[in-house]
Amino acid sequence: MSKQRKRKPAKTWERIDGRKHDELRPIHIESGVLPNADGSAYIEMGRNKIIAGVYGPREMHPKRLSKPNMGVLRCRYHMAPFSVDPRRSPAPSRRDTEISMVMRDCLEPALFLERYPRSVIDVFVEIIQADGGTRCASINAAAVALADAGIPMKDLVSACAAGKYEGRLILDLGDYEDKKGESDMPVAYMPKFEQVTLLQMEGIMTREETEECVRLAVDGCKKIYEIQKEALKKKYAAVREEAGQVAAEAEFEPEPEPEPEEAEEPTTEDEPTEDEEQ
Amino acid sequence: MSAKLEERSIVVPGDLIYEGRIRTGDNTYRDRENVYATKVGLVNYSKDRVSVIALEGGYAPLVGDLVIGTVTDLELGQWLVDIDGPTDAVLTVSEATDKPFRTSLDMTQILDVGDLVVAKIFDLDRNRTPLLSILGRELGRVNEGFVIRITPSKIPRLIGKKGSMINMILKETRCNVTIGQNGRILINGRSRGDEELVERVIRMVEDEAHTSGLTNRIQEYLKSIKEEKK
Numbered sequence: 001m002s003k004q005r006k007r008k009p010a011k012t013w014e015r016i017d018g019r020k021h022d023e024l025r026p027i028h029i030e031s032g033v034l035p036n037a038d039g040s041a042y043i044e045m046g047r048n049k050i051i052a053g054v055y056g057p058r059e060m061h062p063k064r065l066s067k068p069n070m071g072v073l074r075c076r077y078h079m080a081p082f083s084v085d086p087r088r089s090p091a092p093s094r095r096d097t098e099i100s101m102v103m104r105d106c107l108e109p110a111l112f113l114e115r116y117p118r119s120v121i122d123v124f125v126e127i128i129q130a131d132g133g134t135r136c137a138s139i140n141a142a143a144v145a146l147a148d149a150g151i152p153m154k155d156l157v158s159a160c161a162a163g164k165y166e167g168r169l170i171l172d173l174g175d176y177e178d179k180k181g182e183s184d185m186p187v188a189y190m191p192k193f194e195q196v197t198l199l200q201m202e203g204i205m206t207r208e209e210t211e212e213c214v215r216l217a218v219d220g221c222k223k224i225y226e227i228q229k230e231a232l233k234k235k236y237a238a239v240r241e242e243a244g245q246v247a248a249e250a251e252f253e254p255e256p257e258p259e260p261e262e263a264e265e266p267t268t269e270d271e272p273t274e275d276e277e278q
Numbered sequence: 279m280s281a282k283l284e285e286r287s288i289v290v291p292g293d294l295i296y297e298g299r300i301r302t303g304d305n306t307y308r309d310r311e312n313v314y315a316t317k318v319g320l321v322n323y324s325k326d327r328v329s330v331i332a333l334e335g336g337y338a339p340l341v342g343d344l345v346i347g348t349v350t351d352l353e354l355g356q357w358l359v360d361i362d363g364p365t366d367a368v369l370t371v372s373e374a375t376d377k378p379f380r381t382s383l384d385m386t387q388i389l390d391v392g393d394l395v396v397a398k399i400f401d402l403d404r405n406r407t408p409l410l411s412i413l414g415r416e417l418g419r420v421n422e423g424f425v426i427r428i429t430p431s432k433i434p435r436l437i438g439k440k441g442s443m444i445n446m447i448l449k450e451t452r453c454n455v456t457i458g459q460n461g462r463i464l465i466n467g468r469s470r471g472d473e474e475l476v477e478r479v480i481r482m483v484e485d486e487a488h489t490s491g492l493t494n495r496i497q498e499y500l501k502s503i504k505e506e507k508k
Contacts, residue, residue, distance in 0.1 A: 056364075058336075059364070059366055117365075117406060148334060150332055156291055228290075
């Protein structure tokens with residue numbers, strides 16, 4: 001009897017939402033959702049719904065916080081009062097401050113901040129609906145929003161959690177697994193450089209489990225990276241296709257060099273404009 | 279030594295675009311023997327260099343740029359001008375008027391807070407703060423017309439090869455258009471309708487900047503509107 005009991009869950013073991021141990025929740029990312037921000041992104045990761053906006057590089061206020069030799073990245077992570085049940089106070093909590101700091105530290109290595117002395121890049125992340133793993137989802141959205149803002153980056157940053165639940169290592173913990181599980185480890189990763197930019201852990205794991213957990217999370221990050229890339233390209237692919245069709249219908253030869261020149265000699269390019277104005 | 283992608287394919291930050299030794303152009307960087315993109319854009323392979331034409335991006339001030347800005351503050355002997363760049367730009371009295379600076383000079387007579395100004399960046403100081411000048415033809419306070427903003431990375435497309443795009447728009451609409459490299463565009467036409475048409479066309483260019491055959495399509499569009507009016 002006891003033998004059967006032991007074996008049975010081993011075969012039919014399933015996660016609370018029916019995923020495999022190394023399966024991500026369904027992810028949907030959209031870029032450029034806020035018209036007034038310089039760059040923005042919306043992510044749905046499972047039941048997480050998060051919106052990120054990026055402003056800058058711009059003049060920093062208050063000025064004394066700016067650095068004379070490099071730019072500053074400012075992140076604000078905020079959970080909407082209705083994002084969790086029961087309602088949460090809208091005032092920034094200790095946890096919000098921590099995650100803001102963590103996001104800043106894990107995004108900074110991907111940016112060229114030394115190019116923007118005395119300026120600031122602001123990242124605002126608003127959690128509209130929370131379902132566990134919001135810090136990872138926020139990092140994913142913030143990275144896409146930064147790229148959408150046209151801020152030079154070495155690489156995108158992808159983030160994903162792994163952890164231990166009912167004695168098994170699992171990827172991308174949901175809210176229930178996060179709370180009931182033994183351990184939780186968010187990892188942020190720059191896939192092209194194979195560098196980990198964030199590694200946090202709570203709970204208890206053995207050394208072997210920890211190593212396996214990092215591997216699992218990194219594999220998850222690589223999958224998310226592809227989705228992030230897709231989201232950034234999607235915005236242009238649609239317009240390009242549409243315009244391509246119009247061009248074909250009008251029987252235009254595609255110009256040999258139709259695209260933007262680098263603005264190396266803006267003065268000469270502007271001159272015809274000025275002549276026209278006289 | 280090889281190109282990794284097709285010419286003009288869309289790249290995102292971190293994409294490997296070239297393996298081997300080559301000069302790196304705009305929006306790229308080298309890590310050991312590889313060249314990567316740093317912005318969302320289109321790859322451009324030329325003979326001796328590889329670059330990325332940015333599709334998004336703020337304004338990075340360069341010496342020689344014509345910019346349109348708003349005067350935000352008045353200090354002793356200088357104005358601060360918001361040019362949508364990473365930092366405010368500085369316009370000193372010596373670069374605004376030929377008269378010598380005296381404390382009795384009323385600076386608000388030349389420019390006041392809130393004024394729009396067309397200026398040229400003549401230098402960057404050691405902190406990379408842009409220094410402006412309004413000594414020159416077509417520079418100075420803006421008195422009429424209206425200003426729209428587009429993504430600064432699309433300004434080169436709006437100008438086109440040797441000004442092909444903007445000259446065509448000017449010819450077809452007969453408006454005066456001053457393009458600031460910082461993404462602000464001053465439009466001054468004979469009627470409000472003309473100005474709105476120019477704005478509509480500029481928005482089209484902005485949305486479809488990464489497509490081919492754009493100049494011809496815009497010209498067709500402007501001609502069709504002209505015929506409708508007749």
